[in-house]
Amino acid sequence: MPIFDQLTQYLFSGLATGAIYALIGLGFAIIYNATGIINFAQGEFVMLGGMFTLSLLGGAGLPLGGAVPVAIILTTVVGMVFERLAIRPLKSATPLSLVIITIGGSILIRGIAMLGWDKDTHSLPGFSGDEPIEMFGASLMPQHLWIFVVTIFVIGCSKLFFNYTVSGKAMRACSYNSRAASLIGIDVRRMVLFSFIISSAMGSLAGIIIAPLTMTAYDVGIMLGLKGFCAAIIGGMSSGFGTVLGGLLLGILESLGAGLISSGYKDAIAFVILLLILFIRPQGLFKKAETERV
Amino acid sequence: MKRELLKFLILALLVAILPMLLSGSYLLNVLIFVGIHTMLAVALNLLLGFAGQISLGHAGFFGLGAYASGILTSTYGINPWIAMTAAAAVVTLLAFAIGFPILKLKGHYLAMATLGLGIIFFIVFNEAVNLTGGPSGLSGIPSLKAGSLTFDNDLKNYALIWLFTLGTVLLSVNLANSRIGRALRAIHDSEVAARVMGVNARLLKVQIFALSACISTIAGSLYAHTMGFISPTSFGFNFSVELVTMVIIGGLGSIYGSLVGAFILTILPEALRTFQDYDIIIYGLILILMTMYLPGGLVRGIPAVLARFRSAGKQEG
Numbered sequence: 001m002p003i004f005d006q007l008t009q010y011l012f013s014g015l016a017t018g019a020i021y022a023l024i025g026l027g028f029a030i031i032y033n034a035t036g037i038i039n040f041a042q043g044e045f046v047m048l049g050g051m052f053t054l055s056l057l058g059g060a061g062l063p064l065g066g067a068v069p070v071a072i073i074l075t076t077v078v079g080m081v082f083e084r085l086a087i088r089p090l091k092s093a094t095p096l097s098l099v100i101i102t103i104g105g106s107i108l109i110r111g112i113a114m115l116g117w118d119k120d121t122h123s124l125p126g127f128s129g130d131e132p133i134e135m136f137g138a139s140l141m142p143q144h145l146w147i148f149v150v151t152i153f154v155i156g157c158s159k160l161f162f163n164y165t166v167s168g169k170a171m172r173a174c175s176y177n178s179r180a181a182s183l184i185g186i187d188v189r190r191m192v193l194f195s196f197i198i199s200s201a202m203g204s205l206a207g208i209i210i211a212p213l214t215m216t217a218y219d220v221g222i223m224l225g226l227k228g229f230c231a232a233i234i235g236g237m238s239s240g241f242g243t244v245l246g247g248l249l250l251g252i253l254e255s256l257g258a259g260l261i262s263s264g265y266k267d268a269i270a271f272v273i274l275l276l277i278l279f280i281r282p283q284g285l286f287k288k289a290e291t292e293r294v
Numbered sequence: 295m296k297r298e299l300l301k302f303l304i305l306a307l308l309v310a311i312l313p314m315l316l317s318g319s320y321l322l323n324v325l326i327f328v329g330i331h332t333m334l335a336v337a338l339n340l341l342l343g344f345a346g347q348i349s350l351g352h353a354g355f356f357g358l359g360a361y362a363s364g365i366l367t368s369t370y371g372i373n374p375w376i377a378m379t380a381a382a383a384v385v386t387l388l389a390f391a392i393g394f395p396i397l398k399l400k401g402h403y404l405a406m407a408t409l410g411l412g413i414i415f416f417i418v419f420n421e422a423v424n425l426t427g428g429p430s431g432l433s434g435i436p437s438l439k440a441g442s443l444t445f446d447n448d449l450k451n452y453a454l455i456w457l458f459t460l461g462t463v464l465l466s467v468n469l470a471n472s473r474i475g476r477a478l479r480a481i482h483d484s485e486v487a488a489r490v491m492g493v494n495a496r497l498l499k500v501q502i503f504a505l506s507a508c509i510s511t512i513a514g515s516l517y518a519h520t521m522g523f524i525s526p527t528s529f530g531f532n533f534s535v536e537l538v539t540m541v542i543i544g545g546l547g548s549i550y551g552s553l554v555g556a557f558i559l560t561i562l563p564e565a566l567r568t569f570q571d572y573d574i575i576i577y578g579l580i581l582i583l584m585t586m587y588l589p590g591g592l593v594r595g596i597p598a599v600l601a602r603f604r605s606a607g608k609q610e611g
Binding site: 268 | 350399405406414574580582586
C-alpha cells in the first residue's frame with residue numbers, strides 16, 4: 001500500500017475513534033460544567049451501552065432499531081440512580097471525596113457488570129453489514145460512516161439544546177454560577193440530574209456505535225472513559241466544539257502513532273498527551289488562562 | 295510524644311510475638327503481604343492524608359521498584375541491595391522531577407494526571423517484553439542476603455518485611471509530629487493560608503510526593519525479592535484503587551489507621567476466597583459508604599459514632 005493511502009487509512013480510523021472520544025468527552029464536560037464534578041464513572045456508561053445492546057440483541061432477540069434505544073434508556077436509568085444515591089446526598093463534599101466516590105461508583109458498576117454478564121470479550125454485528133467500502137484509497141467499514149453520522153447528529157442536537165431551549169440555557173446558567181442561577185428560580189438540583197441524564201445517554205450511545213469495531217467487555221469503560229476525559233481536557237472542558245476538536249485530534253494522533261510507531265504503545269500515546277497538556281496548558285488548547293480567585 | 299512511642303512499642307511487640315502464635319506458612323505469607331501493603335498504604339497516606347494530594351498511580355511506583363530490582367538482579371546479576379538502593383534513588387529523583395508539574399494540578403486534574411502516569415508505567419511493564427518479560431512476567435528473582443543469612447523462607451521474609459514496615463511506620467509517625475507534618479496538614483486545610491504563613495507549599499508537596507514514591511519503590515523491591523516472580527497484573531489501576539481504599543478505611547492522616555486498612559484489605563480477600571469475584575464490588579461499596587458516612591476512617595470514626603450514640607442515649611434517658 002503506498003504511504004499516502006496508508007495515511008488516509010489512519011486518518012479515517014483516527015477520525016472515527018476520535019468522534020467516539022469526543023462524545024465521551026462531552027459527557028464529562030456537561031457534568032463538570034453543571035456540578036464541578038469529574039465523573040470517573042463516565043466510562044462505565046459507555047461500557048453499559050455496548051453490553052446492554054449486546055444482551056438485548058442476543059438474549060432478548062430485539063431488532064437493532066429497538067435494542068439501541070432501550071439500551072440507552074437502561075444506561076440513563078443507571079446514571080440517574082447513581083446521581084440520586086451517590087452525588088445528591090453530598091452537598092458540601094471536597095473534590096477529594098467526590099473523586100473517591102465516583103471511583104467507587106465506577107468499580108461498583110464494573111463489578112456488577114462482570115457478575116451480571118461475564119469476563120469475556122463480545123463482538124457486536126455492524127449496523128449495516130461488515131462489507132468494507134473503498135474511499136480515497138482507504139477501506140472503510142460501514143460502521144465508520146455510522147459513527148460519523150451519529151456523532152455529527154448528536155453534537156448538532158446538543159448545540160441546539162444548549163443554545164435554544166429553556167432547559168439548555170438554564171443548565172448553562174448553572175455552569176456559570178449555580179448560586180446566581182438558583183436565585184433567579186432555576187432548580188439547580190434538577191439541572192444536575194439533567195446533566196447526568198444527558199451525559200449517560202451520550203456515553204452509552206458512544207459505547208453502542210463503537211462496539212461493532214472494537215468489541216466490548218465489562219472492562220472497556222476504563223480506557224474509553226480516560227480517553228474521553230483526555231479529549232475534554234484538550235478542549236478545556238467546554239461542552240462545545242473545543243472538546244469535539246480535542247477528541248478528533250486525540251483519535252488521529254493515536255491512530256498515526258499506532259500505525260507509524262508501535263501499536264502496543266497506542267494507549268500510552270493518549271496518556272502522554274494528557275500529561276503534556278495538563279503540565280503545559282491545563283486550561284486546554286483553545287482557551288485563554290483564567291486567574292484563580294481565592 | 296511518649297504516647298506515640300508506647301503505641302509503636304506495642305506494635306513492635308505484637309509483630310515479634312505473632313509468628314510464635316501462628317502455625318503454618320500460609321498465615322505467615324498473608325502477614326508478609328500485610329507488611330508490604332502497610333508500607334504502601336502509609337506511604338500513600340503521607341501524600342493523601344497529610345498533604346491532601348491524591349495519587350491514583352502509586353501501584354506504578356510499586357511496580358517500578360519491583361521491576362528495577364527484578365531486572366537488575368535476575369538479568370544483570372547485580373547485588374540485590376545495590377539494585378534496591380539504585381531503584382529507590384532513581385525513582386525518587388524521577389518522582390521529584392515529575393512532582394513539580396504534576397502537583398501544580400489540583401483535585402480532579404491531579405487524580406487524572408496521576409492515574410495517567412500509573413497507566414503509562416503499566417503499559418511499559420506489559421510492552422517492554424525484552425526487559426520485563428511482558429504479560430507473562432519475570433521469574434528467577436534471587437532472595438535478599440545479609441552476610442551468610444539468606445532470606446529464603448517465610449519466617450525470615452516475615453522478619454525482613456516487618457523490619458522495613460516498622461521503620462516506615464516510625465519514620466512516618468515522627469514526620470507527622472514534626473514541623474513538616476504540621477505544615478503538611480496546613481496545606482491540606484488551605485494551601486493559600488499555609489503559603490501566607492510562610493510554608494513553601496510547592497516544594498513541600500513535591501518532597502512528600504518523592505518520599506512517598508521512594509517508600510513505595512522499596513516496598514516493590516522487597517516484594518520482588520520475597521516472591522521471586524512478578525507480573526504486570528500486580529501493578530495496575532485496580533491495585534492503585536485498592537491502596538486508596540486502604541488509606542480511606544484506616545482514615546486519612548492516621549498512620550496506624552493505614553496499618554488497619556492494609557490488614558483488613560489483605561485479610562478480606564483471603565477470607566472471602568469463595569466469593570472471589572465479589573471483592574471488587576465490595577471495594578467499590580466500601581469507598582462510597584466510608585466517604586459518605588465515615589470520612590474519618592474506622593480508627594477515628596468508630597469512637598465518634600459510638601460517642602454520638604451514647605449522647606443520644608443520654609438525651610432519651
